[in-house]
Amino acid sequence: MPFKHIFQLALIAGILPTAILAQPGPAAPAPPANLPPYNARALFAPNFLDQPGPTTRTAGGAPGATYWQNAADYQLTASLDEKKARVAATAVITYTNNSPDALPFVWLQVDQNLYRPDSRGAAITPVGGFRFGNGARGFGGGDSLQTVSIELHGKKLTANYRVSDTRMQIMLPEALRPGGDKLKITIAYAFNIPEYGSDRLGRLKTKNGEIFEVGQWYPRMAVYDDVEGWNTLPYLSAEFYLDYGNYDYTLDVPANYLVGGSGELLNPAEVLTATEQQRLAKAAASDQTVVVRAPGEVTQTGSRPAGRGGRLRWHFRCQQARDVAWAASASFVWDAARMNLPSGRKALAQSLYPVESAQDTAWNRSTEYVKRSIEYNSKQWYEYTYPVATNVAGAVGGMEYPGIVFCGDKARKGQLWGVTDHEFGHNWFPMIVGSNERKYPWMDEGFNTFINILSSQNFNNGEYKEQGDVAGRLVPGITRGLLDPNQDVPYTIPDVTQPRNLGYAAYGKTGYGLYLLRQEILGPERFDFAFRTYIKRWAFKHPTPRDFFRTMNNAGGEDLTWFWKQWFFENYLLDQAVTTVTYVNQDPTKGALISIENKGQAAFPVTAEVKEANGKTSTVRLPVEIWQRGGTWTFRVDTTSPLSTVVLDPTKILPDVNRGNNTWRAVSMSN
Ligand SMILES: [Zn+2]
Secondary structure, three states, rough: OOOOOOOOOOOOOOOOHHHHHHHOOOOOOOOOOOOOOOHHHHHHHHOOOOOOOOOOEEOOOOOOOOOOOOOOEEEEEEEEEEOOEEEEEEEEEEEEEEEEEEEEEEEOOOOOHHOHHHHOHHOOOOOOOOOOOHHHHHHHOOEEEEEEEEOOEEEEEEEEEEEOOOOEEEEEEEEEEOOEEEEEEEEEEEEEEOEOOOOOEEEEOOOEEEEEOOOOOOOOOOOEEEEEEOOOOOOOOOOOOOEEEEEEEEEEEEEEEEEEEEEEEOOOOHEEEEHHHHHHHHHHHOOOOOOOOOOOOOOHHHOOOOOOOOOOEEEEEEEEOOOOOOOEEOOOEEEEEEEEOOOOEEEEEEEEEEEHOOOOOOHHHHHHHHHHHHHHHHHHOOOOOOOOEEEEEOOOEEEEEEEEEEEEEEOOOOHHHHHHHHHHOOOHHHHHHOOOOOOOOOOOHHHHHHHHHHHHHHHHOOOOOHOOOHHHHHHHHHHHOOOOOOOOOOOOOOOOOOHHHHHHHHHHHHHHHHHHHHHHOHHHHHHHEEEEEEHHHHHOOOOOHHHHHHHHHHOOOOOOOHHHHHHHOOOOEEEEEEEEEHHHOOOOOOOEEEEEEEEEOOOOOEEEEEEEEOOEEEEEEEEEHHHOOEEEEEEEEOOOOEEEEEOOOOOOOEEEEHHHHOHHHHHOOOO
């Protein structure tokens, strides 16, 4: 999910977080006249990770010797009624209980029920409307369940189940046994596709046909984990927490439609023309984007196979995924290119968009953006695992699924780069690293915002480098946010975070925080090793916040408790100040003594740029430990002449709420 709606700036499609934060906002509120006092004992308190790690997770933040997680494999057979905008489907779920616990019941998520007029999500939708509400508008949504049956211990039965809002509980005739027991659930169901589905799915009318973007489209197993047992928070608007498994699914659509879906297409010979197959093969060997179906071909009947009874069945497979989504339309232009991954493996980047979006300043470059974003993150963090990556233009402004993302059809230039890079960045968080988005959105949105900064700085010799401009754009936005007394902290569940604060708390502050950790605290080498360790340890698993904190402390080799506390659990303000400059024995040739103060509750390492009257400039870096015994410090600099200026945080990278006291200037002696 991108920032733009989060900040209610809905008119600009697909803009990157950093850019949003840099929108000329209201002037920053002045810092309070008396900041809450700095307290070293509170900031460096020893009790943050003082409980032993559970045996399922190590004290060092890795999955433990007894770590387990359950698995859910899905076989989905769906048909799209394009005239009624309705999906009818059968889901066959094979659920494996790897836990050490007997499970007398299981929980599923029936997310389409958000769109029932009587849903909790509708009830919490403000009268004036809200991006996540649809039920309130009287749309006839929700999962219509036709049959629900189970197969357990060799017996097939009609399921005893109960639906409560977006959750469904199946009571089992006998418990699912620990240690690998399997339950098969078969559900026949149907639902109407909302026109605007909480900015996660929807429909867009274009001149050559409607674009259907379909997510949350099948009953999904809730996660049973070692932390909370069943995770049954309802779907109100926050994103998802899902187990991993393998998917095999078919989509029956009109023959003139093109379909993009998570994973790989298994039957190209059935659903593509010979020309499309040839061009696709060319694209799979090309670093330049190859057009598979040109804008001028969209309305040509010969550009698609005739199908059977005017219909075709697209067959996809997606391995080791926590979800699948798809999009279908007669209106799609299609292009693709090869992606080169670090192991030597190749994958395919592709884009589906209507002719209205087919401009060189817009979606004609989408595939290039997908390719560069994924190649960069694969090299920098962890190799992309799916064979295909698809970007779809449509009504959804920006939403991520494994191997496929939905971005706004109106996005162009840097906005399209930003939203594409962001949504595909989600393939790392939470698609590879499967954290709990419904409780901890900062672990996917924030970590993703961080990798987007580096990716944008890297893209095409800085073509959109302003989107990765931290000091110029992110720092002012976050500093403004810090000064807002009604602000939320990252460690807040999203349903509780004020909607206007979500962009700050989950995205910007977290992304900026990791950037500070990398640039100002650990340094890129130590940070990158620790962050890669976190990704590798928890790839396709379920880390908690403390697994992240513990891994960064352990692999980075630094007790960062003070940072986790001030940044993720509090909105402590930072105010570094230079107070006085004196000279050793009042003699500038013997060295200067610079006194500084930490006036807010937060602490950071100090960077001071020191200039002498003779022109000599030096940079002094002091570790955060100078603030462990209190809020004042004096350090010595070797000098040969009087100082002319001392500037703290000269690159303006820290969230200092009062820069007025960051600079000391010598009083002119000439008159
Ligand atoms: Zn997002």
